[in-house]
Amino acid sequence: EVQLLESGGGLVQPGGSLRxxxxxxxxxxxxxxxxxxxxxxxxxxxxxxxxxAGGERLYGDSVKGxxxxxxxxxxxxxxxxxxxxxADDTALYYCAKGFCGSDICYWATDHWGQGTLLTxxx
Amino acid sequence: xxxxxxxxxxxxxxxxxxxxxxxxxSQSVSYNYLxxxxxxxxxxxRLLIYGASSRATGIPDxxxxxxxxxxxxxxxxxxxxxxxxxxxxxxxxxxxxxxGQGTKLEI
Numbered sequence: 569e570v571q572l573l574e575s576g577g578g579l580v581q582p583g584g585s586l587r588x589x590x591x592x593x594x595x596x597x598x599x600x601x602x603x604x605x606x607x608x609x610x611x612x613x614x615x616x617x618x619x620x621a622g623g624e625r626l627y628g629d630s631v632k633g634x635x636x637x638x639x640x641x642x643x644x645x646x647x648x649x650x651x652x653x654x655a656d657d658t659a660l661y662y663c664a665k666g667f668c669g670s671d672i673c674y675w676a677t678d679h680w681g682q683g684t685l686l687t688x689x690x
Numbered sequence: 691x692x693x694x695x696x697x698x699x700x701x702x703x704x705x706x707x708x709x710x711x712x713x714x715x716s717q718s719v720s721y722n723y724l725x726x727x728x729x730x731x732x733x734x735x736r737l738l739i740y741g742a743s744s745r746a747t748g749i750p751d752x753x754x755x756x757x758x759x760x761x762x763x764x765x766x767x768x769x770x771x772x773x774x775x776x777x778x779x780x781x782x783x784x785x786x787x788x789x790g791q792g793t794k795l796e797i
Contacts, residue, residue: 603787605735613727613735613778613789626785629691662734669744675782676725678746680734 570594570679572663577684584653588684590646590663598641601666601675604648606659607683616661617648618675631657653688660685692716692781694790701795709766711793713779718759720783726755726764729792730775739764740782769795 576588590602603618617637618626625637636649646663661684664677693716703709713724722742727735737746739755742762752767766773774797779790 605789612792613729613780615780615787615789618785618787626787628786628788674723674740675785675787676723676737676740676780678737680736682734 570665572665572679572681574661574663574681574684577661577686579687579689580653581690582654582688584688585649585651586653586686588648588650588661588663588686590681592644592646592663592665595665597639597644600668601673602639602646603664603666603675603677604637604646605662605664605677605680606657606686607662608656608659611659614659618666619646621673650686653686655688658686658688691786692719692784692788694779694781694788696777696779696790696793698793699791701793702797703769703795704797705769705771707769709764709769709773709795711764711766711777711795713757713762713764713790715760715762715781719762719781722758722762723781723783724755724757724762725780725782726753727778727780728773728775729778735778738777766795771797 571593573591601620604616634652638647663681665679667678697712724742726739729735743755
């Protein structure tokens with residue numbers, strides 16, 4: 569069974585830093601693209617960042633230059649280093665797994681964790 | 691980045707009826723890589739459709755996706771009580787892989 573468990577959220581002051589983690593199990597982690605998606609309370613989904621199976625790193629416009637995504641395939645763990653945090657970064661952050669069909673892999677996500685909450689406030 | 695606009699914002703229907711949700715892109719979606727997700731209150735999203743028309747594993751066949759280029763549709767043929775939720779489209783063809791703002795399907 570695929571499991572994704574996010575951790576590392578909390579309360580941070582504006583301008584501060586935090587690192588989120590996502591521990592994956594139940595699949596061959598290194599074979600799949602992984603994404604971070606966030607959702608502010610009562611709002612819609614926002615794709616934040618992703619990292620491909622080959623290590624390609626991608627970012628949404630609102631976080632580019634402030635957030636860094638990485639993965640440790642030996643630990644089956646996805647990370648999101650967040651620097652220069654702002655109030656509008658406050659959200660529930662989901663870790664999500666890409667998937668592969670018979671001959672192609674997708675950035676659409678077929679499994680999601682339950683999220684970790686980040687609050688940026690003074 | 692590609693902007694996705696979903697309509698309507700809220701759709702009020704009854705069980706047994708047919709639901710048609712729209713997602714329009716600001717530019718053509720590469721390879722028609724358009725996904726649909728369902729999100730219920732307090733839960734993570736669930737993938738329904740990818741590549742515009744392919745159903746994800748375990749998704750009932752009352753859910754279908756169609757469209758190409760900039761215009762896409764999610765159809766739920768006969769609404770069940772558990773289908774009342776918020777639905778999001780996402781383009782997964784070009785980074786950043788943007789989402790639409792959502793359509794709330796309510797009774």
